[in-house]
Amino acid sequence: MKDSELSLDNGATRDVDYFAKRQLKKGAVGWLLLVGLGVSYVISGDFAGWNFGLAQGGWGGLFIATVIVALMYLCMSLSMSEMSTMLPTAGGGYSFARVAFGPLGGYLTGTAILIEYAIAPAAIAVFIGSYCESLFGIGGWSVYLLCYLVFMGIHLKGAGEALKIMFIITAIACVALLVFIVAMIPHFESGKLFDIAVSNNVGASAFLPLGYLGIWAAVPYAIWFFLAVEGVPLAAEEAKDPVRSLPRGLIGSMLILAAFALLILFLSAGAAGSDALKASGTPLVDALIAVYGQHTWLASFVNFVGLAGLVASFFSIIYAYSRQIFALSRAGYLPKSLSLTNKNKAPFLAIIIP
Known part of the structure; x- marks a missing residue:
């Protein structure tokens, strides 16, 4: 064998060995779990955060901002679902940008997305701490650290197991939203939207x-209703039949x-008043208290189960x-050790270090 052939053979062996240590669990996630993943990314924004837009633009300003943001995210979701069928990789938007704009464009996009996803759990952990303090009298750093330790531990067990637990938590949070919506309908008054x-x-x-x-x-607060739904394609390498399941998700x-x-947006402000x-x-919770009074099972239920919405977003x-x-590590943009996976095919360092 010639030296050049030996060098090529050794290089191919190194590539196989490199990617063998960086494999995610394929086929672990169906389209229904992807829908749950997309909702769980965002659902905490339904419980808190969006309402600060009322102070910035009033109900009308927040309503128009929400419609604009919804159209923007819908167009982005349609575009990303199309691209993810052609390029089903764990990088999501970063991978699409790299193909379109080259390595530098991919790096800038991937870094921007990473900043978003690394900071968001910290913000949500603060909301979880506030909810825990109001419900149980315990909050602060002990709650923040416990959230990270528990949910990182579940993710280390693998994508399939983690996303099934996440789906259940998200379903519970959706029940709380449905209860709230039904409870507010009889008390809706259009005049309260404009107070x-x-x-x-x-x-x-x-x-x-x-x-x-x-x-x-009001736009930054309207974004709370949809922020991070674009993260669904990050599950591409772990999805069953990604060509069909990713667009559905x-x-x-x-x-x-x-x-x-x-x-x-309509029922909370229309029942309790935008100013309140x-x-x-x-x-x-405050909308329910304004309508039904301080000590009601409805407010307690939504307050308690609302914690599930925050947990779902934090988890996802x-x-x-x-x-x-x-994805960034495997491509060489970050230290390559960050893309190593454990026996459950979970990227353990990428879960723990941030």
Whole structure:
């Protein structure tokens, strides 16, 4: 054998060995789990965060911002579902950008997505701590650390097991939203949507109390209704029949989230009043208290089960950042050790280190 042939043979062996240590569990996730994954990424935003947009743009400003953001995310989901059928890899948006714009474009996109997914669980952990403190009298760093330890441990068991648990938690949170929606319908009054005082800003009216700029100011809060649904393609390498299941997962979760966003936006403010919710840390619970009184099983139920929504988003975004790190590491953008997988085919360092 010539030296050049021997070198090629050794290189191929090294490549096989490299990727053998960096394999995810294929076929572990069906389309229904992908729908659950997409909803779980976002569902915490239905329980808290969106309502601060009422203070920025009034109900009308937040409503217009939500419609704009919903259309943007729907278009993005349709585009990503199309691309994920052609390129079903764990990198998601990073992989698509790399194919389109080259290594630098892929690196910049992957880094931006990674920052989003690495920071989001920390923010959600703070909300979980607040909910735990209101429910059980225990919050702060002990709750934050416990969340990370418990849910990282579950993810280390593998994608299939982790996403099934996540699906159950998400279903429980959806039940809480449905209970809230049904409870608010009889108390809806359209006039309460527009009870925020009208300012002197350009274009200000009862519908847009903060004027035209209020629409722009409300956009970051409208995004809470949909933020991170684009993470579904990160499960591409672990999906069953990704060509069919990824589009179903993305579009299915987007439709569910859009329905929840509009129902919550109309019914919560329409029953309790926009002004009462614009600075609330727990808007759904406060809306129920405003309508039904302080000590009711409805408020207690939504408050308690609302914790499941926060947990679902926290749980799923750990999955998202680990797969993003896995893909960037395997491609050589990050230290290559971060893409090593354990016996359960889970990228253990990518789960733990962030």
